[in-house]
Amino acid sequence: MSFTVRKDDRKGVLVVGVDGQLIVGNRHELKQKILDSLESGEKKFVIDFSRTGYIDSSGLGVLVSLSKKIGEAGGELRLAGLNEDLLTLFELTKLDTLFAIVESTDEALAAF
């Protein structure tokens, strides 16, 4: 499991990819990467889940926390690339009402 970070300079968006799982063992790593970037002045974020296996409730919790912190800093977070299984988790927990969820990173970038 690992995280990839790239900057889309055209749109000024930081795209963070979750390769593997987003679970209790690595959630803090994702949180810290994004909080560090937020502190450095980044405001627009996409988390790309197109290479993600599964997410547990700790991972969902970190996304909620990041959404709040990014919002408080005047930024914006979009979630992209969720497959049917991952989307089910958001629907079951009603977190699909809390996040801006789009099909792909390209779509997320276009919406900024």
Added chain:
Amino acid sequence: MTVPFRLVVHRQDARPPASAGHAVQFFLRVPTELEVVEEAVDLVARHCVASGLTPRRARFHLRVMLAEALTNAIVYGNAMDPQKQVDVRVVLSEDIVTIHVQDEGNGFNPAQIPDPTEPDRVERIDGRGLFLIRQLADEVHFNERGNSICMIMRCA
């Protein structure tokens, strides 16, 4: 320096439920470390590939349920005490996969866990683990003490 650990699976014939025909069970002892959850989940899931669960349930639902149960056992049950262990027992029968996860804690009352989808709880960062287990499993049971969860998935 952290000592590497090994997860060991023991297989033995299990006495199946009356309707279930032949069954096999295996056991796994998991240390109280959050870093091992992913590996433990993978190991169990690999042993359930031929269980008769649909690919989606074997690949995804089982992994999420078990990750939640192990995390709860480690964090809340064993309170992160490295002297304690979590025991996993899996029974594979012809049409049912049963996963027991037991910690060494004092147990809890699952009826007291609030619904995380209530409007005033949706934005909380925690409290979704047991809810997800209940949503993804066909049946969920606890022992009287509340330190052992039994998750049942039916092979459809």
